[in-house]
Amino acid sequence: MRVPSVPETGSTVSNPVIPGFYPDPSVCRAGEDYYLACSSFEYFPGVPVFHSRDLVHWTQIGNALDRPSQLRLPPDAPSSGGIYAPTLRHHDGRFWLIVTNVSGDGNLLFTATDPAGPWSDPIRLPGVHGIDPDLAWDDDGTCWCTVAGVSQVRIDPYTGETLGEPRRLWSGTPGAKAPEAPHLYHIGDYWYLLIAEGGTERCHGVSIARGRTPEGPFEPCPDNPVLTHRGTDHPIQNTGHADLVQGPDGSWWMVLLGVRPRGGTPGWHVLGRETFLVPVDWVDGWPVVGELSPVMAAPPWPLQPGAAESHRDDFDLGEPGPRWVSPRRRPPEDCTTKERPGWLTLRARGGSLDETDVTFVGRRQQHLSCRVRALIDPAQGRGGLAVRLDEQHHYAIEAASGEVRVRARVGPLDSVVASRPTPEGPVVLRIEVAAVQDVRDARTGPDTVSIGVEEPDGTFVRLASLDGKYLSTEVAGGFTGRVIGMFASGGSVHFDWFDYEPTDD
Structure with missing residues (x-):
């Protein structure tokens, strides 16, 4: 940290x-x-x-x-x-x-x-x-x-x-x-x-x-x-x-x-x-x-200690803290730590991130480069980890029993860009955002969003690397920024922990 x-x-x-x-x-x-x-x-x-x-x-x-x-x-x-x-x-x-x-x-x-x-x-x-x-x-x-x-x-x-x-x-x-x-x-x-x-x-x-x-x-x-x-x-x-x-x-x-x-x-x-x-x-x-x-x-007075840049939530302290947000509403029956102590349980309303009533809980991306990981148990449903700008612009990795899929939604285009079988039981999902350091030409995007799973030894298995410019205001329009978090797209899914770590130079 x-x-x-x-x-x-x-x-x-x-x-x-x-x-x-x-x-x-x-x-x-x-x-x-x-x-x-x-x-x-x-x-x-x-x-x-x-x-x-x-x-x-x-x-x-x-x-x-x-x-x-x-x-x-x-x-x-x-x-x-x-x-x-x-x-x-x-x-x-x-x-x-x-x-x-x-x-x-x-x-x-x-x-x-x-x-x-x-x-x-x-x-x-x-x-x-x-x-x-x-x-x-x-x-x-x-x-x-x-x-x-x-x-x-x-x-x-x-x-x-x-x-x-x-x-x-x-x-x-x-x-x-x-x-x-x-x-x-x-x-x-x-x-x-x-x-x-x-x-x-x-x-x-x-x-x-x-x-x-x-x-x-x-x-x-x-x-x-x-x-x-x-x-x-x-x-x-x-x-x-x-x-x-x-x-x-x-x-x-x-x-x-x-x-x-x-x-x-x-x-x-x-x-x-x-x-x-x-x-x-x-x-x-x-x-x-x-x-x-x-x-x-710096201002001409003593400065106070800053808050930790990294953020890990083990969901042991009750309801989500103030940095966690959801689109439009968050009924307690759809987002709770009481159903499975020490885990965050999300219950699906809408069927996907494309829908306005999706069950999604996230935090704002605050660094140009960062690493986000979460341990999900999808045994009772389907859900995962997503980088969200709005309903028509998001990248996600979705886990269901025995499989993970990487999905990209950019405007009217919606595609499963990668998939992989996984063992039954909990799996660590991972998203890495890396700011581009070398602008090759006018089309070079601002960053790369890499999505995959993490092996038990910590090895990152990258399933897709996507251009981040499609999750930008200049492409999507509007007034908001990226929010990275957890979602449920079917049944109930459980998250044991969520970890956000800046990797900016």
């Missing part, structure tokens, strides 16, 4: 600070503690919540939406639907979380006294229209909700009632598409309106305007966009959807999403949109964003 070292003040740290499919970060500080929430789209439980003392090392402490009463997703909710763009704030001794459920309930507001949970049932906001809602409070207690577009309305955050009519605000650079992800801040003598624009692909950027009141009028920063990597060969692209936070020493920082495309042209990112950190200075009343890079100067 590898544990990140604890850098001394003045050293460097790596970016992203939260790798993998953790997009649309929103951050707040309460005392010396920072808390951060991300979008979760079609996955349940929803809205992962993280804690940090240094803005660099983050530990997931829960999921804000961990009950069906909080997160209602219909069985046919599309991939990349569901929960969009939370804003997390600490105000008046309470934590506030506002999100959009684009697959049903619209804009919702939740509260908690402890960000680890439990969070309240939702307060519905039927009068707030638009995605990416933000919350900000004036000195007199007025609560402003600003949404993509960009428009704003006063609300009662305790009841969800809108107070007055929505009004348009500054919507970014004229002609730039998709003004979204608004955040409103009262800093010094001004109210600042931070937005993303240009779309969440390669033209993504961050712009800002300021006004004397939260209602504006807003004047744009003369140096907009204050952050973008559009039109560059920078290794971090799609930079945007940012949020600002002030450290206890008075310094300012920005969290934002970005991607790490690899391979040939156009470059494929497979981990999804990840959370990055960058310092911010203020010059003449405007934020000046520092250089965003894979290695950055």
Whole structure:
């Protein structure tokens, strides 16, 4: 097990600070503690919540939406639907979380006294229209909700009632598409309106305007966009959807999403949109964003120990921990450690990974190269290990009594690419993801996904090696990243353990 070292003040740290499919970060500080929430789209439980003392090392402490009463997703909710763009704030001794459920309930507001949970049932906001809602409070207690577009309305955050009519605000650079992800801040003598624009692909950027009141009028920063990597060969692209936070020493920082495309042209990112950190200075009343890079100067305060990068679950501690997610829902009768103590039992609903109601439990792929292993007993059914992007893009190894099969689904194409007889009884399934180091030509993919079984002596029997670009957003579309995990496609299958190990250089 590898544990990140604890850098001394003045050293460097790596970016992203939260790798993998953790997009649309929103951050707040309460005392010396920072808390951060991300979008979760079609996955349940929803809205992962993280804690940090240094803005660099983050530990997931829960999921804000961990009950069906909080997160209602219909069985046919599309991939990349569901929960969009939370804003997390600490105000008046309470934590506030506002999100959009684009697959049903619209804009919702939740509260908690402890960000680890439990969070309240939702307060519905039927009068707030638009995605990416933000919350900000004036000195007199007025609560402003600003949404993509960009428009704003006063609300009662305790009841969800809108107070007055929505009004348009500054919507970014004229002609730039998709003004979204608004955040409103009262800093010094001004109210600042931070937005993303240009779309969440390669033209993504961050712009800002300021006004004397939260209602504006807003004047744009003369140096907009204050952050973008559009039109560059920078290794971090799609930079945007940012949020600002002030450290206890008075310094300012920005969290934002970005991607790490690899391979040939156009470059494929497979981990999804990840959370990055960058310092911010203020010059003449405007934020000046520092250089965003894979290695950055550590914040000027002592850093805390990071969580272990490897992850092994022996399913001995009850229900799955907070990093485990499932598409749309996870009924306890279909995913339990109680049926066979020390094992995770999955009971099939849908017949395959192609179906929206598949029984699947996974964790986000967080490293460009990694090794995933699981011991499965398929005696009572059929199931296995999969790398999932959505219902139409996934690679899997499926075990049934006496056989394993490697299956690849890419859009309308579905093929069994390899099979092998196996002895009766439990078998270790294995997936190895290796980032490509040598780009041979423009078609070279970002990584290779090797799939097979493991012999009792640990030897890897590779049954197939597949090009990873077909499990990328550039091929599949949407807003999510890879999730690697276990599934049941028939009857009941049992997993004794699951092991995820990064193998990045």
